[in-house]
Amino acid sequence: MPQLREPPCKIESMCGIVGYVGRPKSLEVLLGGLRRLEYRGYDSAGVAIITEEGDLVTRKRAGKLSVLVDDLAAEALTDGSTGIGHTRWATHGGPTDVNAHPHLSRDGKLALIHNGIIENFAELKAELLADGYTFESETDTEVAAKLLGREYEAGGGLAAALGRVVVRLEGAFTLLALHRDEPLVVVGARRNSPLVIGLGDGENFLGSDVAAFVEHTRRAVAIGQDQIVTITPDSVTVTDFFGTDVEAQEFQVSWDASAAEKGGWSSFMAKEISEQPEAVANTLRTRIHDDRVVLPDLAGLGEKLADIDRIVIIACGTASYAGMLGKYALEKWARIPVEVQLSHEFRYSEPVLTPRTLVVSISQSGETMDTLMAVKYAIDAGAATLSICNTQGATIARESDAVIYTHAGPEVAVASTKAFVAQIAALYLFGLHLAEVRGTLSGDEIAGALDELSSIPGKLEQVLLTSTRIQELAKWMSDSRAVLFLGRHVGYPVALEGALKLKELAYIHAEGFAAGELKHGPIALIEPGQPVFVVVPSPRDPNSLHAKVVSNIQEIRARGARILAVAEQGDAAVLPFADEVIPIPLAGALFEPLLAVVPLQIFAMELATAKGLDVDQPRNLAKSVTVE
Ligand code: AGP
Secondary structure, rough: OOOOOOOOOOOOOOEEEEEEEEEOHHHHHHHHHHHHHHHHHOOEEEEEEOOOOEEEEEEEOOHHHHEEEEHHHOOOOOOOEEEEEEEEEOOOOOOOOOOOOOOOOOOOEEEEEEEEEEEEEEHHHHHHHHOOOOOOOHHHHHHHHHHHHHHOOOOOOHHHHHHHHOOOOOOOEEEEEOOOOOOOOEEEEEEOOEEEEEEEEOOEEEEHHHHHHHOOOEEEEEOOOOOEEEEEOOOOEEEOOOOOOOOOOEEEEOOOOOHHOOOOOOOOOHHHOOOOOHHHHHHEEEEEEEEOEOOOOHHHHOHHHHHOEEEEEOOOOHHHHHHHHHHHHHHHHHHHOEEEHHHHHHHOHHHHHOOOEEEEEEEOOOOOOOOHHHHHHHOOOOOOEEEEEOOOOHHHHHOEEEEEEOOOOOOOOOOOOHHHHHHHHHHHHHHHHHHHHOOOOOHHHHHHHHHHHHOOOHHHHHHHOOOOHHHHHHHHHHOOEEEEEEEOOOOHHHHHHHHHHHHHHHHHHEEEEHHHHHHOOHHHHHOOOOOOEEEOOOOOOOOHHHHHHHHHHHHHHOOEEEEEEEEEOOOOOOOOOOOEEEOOOOOHHHHHHHHHHHHHHHHHHHHHHHHOOOOOOOOOOOOOOOOO
């Protein structure tokens, strides 16, 4: 049964990290650990080992772990008793051999791997360049490796050097490092990204979660925020960033190895629904400074951005519903005409495109053929192109003038959830940036909207806590044959997405309608007991859409429908007419969809589970539709 309650070690970031000290079998431990972390999704892998002869050897390859394993089979790597391993989900720099971890110090004696995003890497890199350092990769991680190598030369040992480095880093990171002059030692540090210790007998482990070592030991210690750990075969030391010892609490890992594959979640779908707060937070991270949007990602558009007079958003499925929400925001904030077209319809409609048209494609995979062909059509027609994509280096991103990457992390379940909310967040950032460029919003108005946007991760955490009641509802409705979803204004794309989730997960006929459309035909579908989800606008809505939707509810209730309302906390007007009210926190009209969609995602997942269906790999579906 999927569950949205957190497992002991909530998964906070996406790459895989393994560290080991003990017996001369590092390679087996590292590769085994990385294999158990594969569920996290990644696009390159690498290892570093200190051999029994005291040499530091490394191997890293873009692609799946199997590429690295095949490479090691073709050309053996000397093994040793000290090692670190990494699977990377590209954030800074595409998935290439050079960008893969580990990265080395200038003298090649130290290796480092990293999870997360070092926000101030550019200024640190400039400092090192001025110091005569050179770099081979595009990554923020290599900057940390060079910095640590320089600090190590200043003396005090590896742990002390790491402490001096991490106090200078901003952002989210888990770092592991080893140095050939300190064999049988691995050090680690974490801030806003997980790191756990596995306690063995004559050996010790580190991992981004317990899946990294659960096959060797179930004794674990979670490391706290801003802490450093040093492991040797017979000792484990945990300190703060300044070297002061701190207490660390041991716990027993309760998961079995197969559950550990998904970080303790019973399905990728449950895991990814739970990751939506950080998907939005990570997409916003580094892009809001001093109450303004900072989007260097748009550099590729150059002067075109200020000159556009129309936007066409193209996407498929869930991504297209994010696009519909983007339309509302862009038109409201930037006062520019926006139309949303399904990618596979776009180029056959002979659209009117000019160099002042900006075609914005939205794609989680960045490989959807319908969208890729539409982007190529737009490029050939001379339009400017912007991609909103969740996959670094994907084809659609590379074809476009510019790309705003969402940082939702790898989305493994076929049905999209966390990428959807991240796409909306990216579209809203773009809309507010465009409003500043076009002077259609004041600085205070932009700041206010950014405050709202920044509050969404916390509000999503609150919504995730309502999952128990939704689980009960889903069980009751598991024999439903058709479910309707109503929404108005920004609630309409949410209704469409809720219907799509139910179709693709529970194989139940479901349809989303604009609530105002009901009396123009669909109300004929209403019969006694017909389940209808209604996404209710805020009662604070200035356009009194709330009153209109409440009267829609009364119309269908009078005909026997069973009403499940997703409504703002404290909305008393809905209570008398709804059989169930699922509350969401207060948020501005444009921001409510980011919250209202979550109960609908959970409902679809729980109903599919009640029917014994595979919520991660639904029948007939592919994660990326790379055929037209
Ligand atoms: C979403 O749940 C579906 N799996 C599907 O509609 C998907 O959103 C669509 O195929 C677009 O995929 P993309 O975002 O990778 O381009």
